[in-house]
Amino acid sequence: MAAALEAKRLGLRFVVFEASQPFATIVNFPKGKPIYTYPTDLKPAGDFSLQAAVKEDVVAELETQRIAAGIEPKQVRIEQLERKGDLI
Numbered sequence: 001m002a003a004a005l006e007a008k009r010l011g012l013r014f015v016v017f018e019a020s021q022p023f024a025t026i027v028n029f030p031k032g033k034p035i036y037t038y039p040t041d042l043k044p045a046g047d048f049s050l051q052a053a054v055k056e057d058v059v060a061e062l063e064t065q066r067i068a069a070g071i072e073p074k075q076v077r078i079e080q081l082e083r084k085g086d087l088i
């Protein structure tokens, strides 16, 4: 998703393929799981940002940013990647 955000910022054509659902790994964390995030004085590279510290709030924050950026993954499980000219 961070790569998609960056691709969008650069005006590149891209597609996000997602086998399950956006942020599936975090969505599947146990209910109420505390999230260990980055130190508050660290500014991560990339445009996603997080303030929340509990699973549900983290998912909500990420989803808000994904939707605002208009990133809509195609729900597909990728089985194989091939290069064809400039395309993967």
Ligand SMILES: Cc1cc2nc3c(=O)[nH]c(=O)nc-3n(C[C@H](O)[C@H](O)[C@H](O)COP(=O)(O)OP(=O)(O)OC[C@H]3O[C@@H](n4cnc5c(N)ncnc54)[C@H](O)[C@@H]3O)c2cc1C
Pocket: 001, 017, 018, 019, 020, 021, 022, 023, 024, 025, 026, 029, 034, 035, 036, 037, 076, 077, 078, 079
């Ligand atoms: C139990 C647990 C607790 C954790 N707690 C923390 C924490 O507190 N703090 C922290 O910073 N990190 C934590 N992590 C680590 C954190 O979840 C991962 O570092 C982070 O999710 C990795 O992000 P990612 O986007 O690289 O990969 P992922 O989040 O794994 O995303 C990969 C995505 O690709 C999709 N996918 C997989 N295969 C295919 C395919 N063939 N075709 C299409 N889509 C596919 C998956 O559905 C998934 O949505 C935890 C991880 C686990 C498992």
